[in-house]
Amino acid sequence: MPATDAQDTKWKGSRDAWLDAAFELLLESGVGSVRILPLAKRLKVSRTSFYWFFKDREALLDALIERWREKNTQGLIRQAEAYADSIVEAILNVFDCWLDPQLFDSQLEFAIRSWALQSDEVAQQIDAADDARIEALTRMFEARGFDSLAANARGRTIYLTQIGYITMKTDEALEVRMRRIPAYVEIFTGQAPQTHELRRFHARHGYAPGQGAQEGD
Incomplete structure (x- = not known):
């Protein structure tokens, strides 16, 4: 069965959630800490789900x-x-x-x-x-x-x-x-x-x- 919107969001997070988490890491530890795996762990979502929203880490930083x-x-x-x-x-x-x-x-x-x-x-x-x-x-x-x-x-x-x-x-x-x-x-x-x-x-x-x-x- 296809995932519901709620299930889909839980699996992937959302663009704003990724940005919010990136901002938190930026504030806590500097830009060097803003990386995909730590963000995925913070959001408790799959690392690959990042690519639903951003091409790469540079695209995330540009979005910030x-x-x-x-x-x-x-x-x-x-x-x-x-x-x-x-x-x-x-x-x-x-x-x-x-x-x-x-x-x-x-x-x-x-x-x-x-x-x-x-x-x-x-x-x-x-x-x-x-x-x-x-x-x-x-x-x-x-x-x-x-x-x-x-x-x-x-x-x-x-x-x-x-x-x-x-x-x-x-x-x-x-x-x-x-x-x-x-x-x-x-x-x-x-x-x-x-x-x-x-x-x-x-x-x-x-x-x-x-x-x-x-x-x-």
């Missing part, structure tokens, strides 16, 4: 890069281009990326940047992504009346600050980060956020001021 590009680069660009009534709201749209892994996956970003230290090809992909992201942030400021130089400097400052958070693996409680958000907004835009702007931002992330640990605890 594509997932990162779509998730993080396009995710950040979409947020920078999202509708906003003011530059403050525009910045808060971008800040959504740093708090919502569905928009921007910081763990994936760290893993790809670590991989780039061993691969000139991946490093080139990083350079291209950095340029595209900073350009999107620059356009965001220019669209709201900032001159080109100021727009680029502000965009670069926002972006490099967050990449610093990621590469340093900064662990910051939500309460602490949220308390710092108004100061970051004012530094980056020259304008203090209004109460209603912060309320909308907080609501998007299910945050109520005063919850959680206090800074310095």
Whole structure:
């Protein structure tokens, strides 16, 4: 009898499952550990089932890069281009990326940047992504009346600050980060956020001021 869809999936896994497992190994042990047999064992599927989804290991690695590009680069660009009534709201749209892994996956970003230290090809992909992201942030400021130089400097400052958070693996409680958000907004835009702007931002992330640990605890 032919296998059912459920039986077929159990035997082969799925493309996303292979990619998820590859990302986990990349994060845990580096790109050298991302190999077909360890992935098959992790997924508890046949090694040969890999070839239902990928031509070879290089195709899997290319798919990891594509997932990162779509998730993080396009995710950040979409947020920078999202509708906003003011530059403050525009910045808060971008800040959504740093708090919502569905928009921007910081763990994936760290893993790809670590991989780039061993691969000139991946490093080139990083350079291209950095340029595209900073350009999107620059356009965001220019669209709201900032001159080109100021727009680029502000965009670069926002972006490099967050990449610093990621590469340093900064662990910051939500309460602490949220308390710092108004100061970051004012530094980056020259304008203090209004109460209603912060309320909308907080609501998007299910945050109520005063919850959680206090800074310095």
